[in-house]
Amino acid sequence: MKTEENLELLESAKGLAACGSEAATNWEQQHLVSLFIEIERKIERALKNLSESGSI
Numbered sequence: 001m002k003t004e005e006n007l008e009l010l011e012s013a014k015g016l017a018a019c020g021s022e023a024a025t026n027w028e029q030q031h032l033v034s035l036f037i038e039i040e041r042k043i044e045r046a047l048k049n050l051s052e053s054g055s056i
Helices: 002-026 030-052
Strands: none
Touching: 002 030
């Protein structure tokens, strides 16, 4: 159950990072866009690692 909950939390955080990236783009804040994109990538990697661990 904890792994499922962690996956849901990571998916939610990934969505928030995507929203932040879009907002930063609209505000023309390229350094923030880069930051949010990097956060998204790290979350995606964590999701992939959790999914591949076979603990689901």
